[in-house]
Amino acid sequence: MKETAEGAARDVVMNDMFWGLSIPEGSNRDYFGCNFEMQDVSAAEWSEFPAVIVYVAGLDFLNGRGAMYAQFLAKKGVKEVKLVEAEGQQHVFHLLYSESEATRSLQKQMSEFMKSN
Numbered sequence: 001m002k003e004t005a006e007g008a009a010r011d012v013v014m015n016d017m018f019w020g021l022s023i024p025e026g027s028n029r030d031y032f033g034c035n036f037e038m039q040d041v042s043a044a045e046w047s048e049f050p051a052v053i054v055y056v057a058g059l060d061f062l063n064g065r066g067a068m069y070a071q072f073l074a075k076k077g078v079k080e081v082k083l084v085e086a087e088g089q090q091h092v093f094h095l096l097y098s099e100s101e102a103t104r105s106l107q108k109q110m111s112e113f114m115k116s117n
Contacts, residue, residue, distance in 0.1 A: 011061045011091075036072065043077055051080035051117040055106065060091040080117070084109060 016029075023031045032038045052073055056066035063085070070083040086093065086102055094103040 015062065036069075041076075046076040046078055049073070049076075049078040051082075051113075052078055053082045053084060053110070053113045055109075056083070056085050057089040057091055057093055058085050058087040059089060062091065082113070 019029060019034065023034060027034075029035060030038055052070075054066050054070040054073075056063045060066075067083060070081050074081040086106060089102050090096070093100070094106050097103055
């Protein structure tokens with residue numbers, strides 16, 4: 001997993017800092033709003049979950065987490081789960097390079113997904 005690769009420690013620390021700004025004080029990544037595995041959700045409720053598309057950037061150190069999330073949703077019975085990888089792109093590339101071809105491709109994919117669901 002990229003987040004345990006040599007040199008990734010700084011990225012993990014920064015990611016944890018952002019989580020800390022987004023969840024209640026004293027919580028961690030197991031907070032129910034961050035970790036769906038901590039939720040008490042029935043199989044029937046999972047089956048009613050709307051279609052989901054998970055985007056991951058190929059060079060993102062959290063790439064593996066996105067793939068695991070898509071697999072988790074599919075295993076839980078979410079009817080439609082699609083995983084899309086933006087090869088050669090880094091974390092939040094669509095914000096850093098808003099005019100890039102990769103960002104335009106992402107926007108087009110998102111639009112098509114929303115229109116079809």
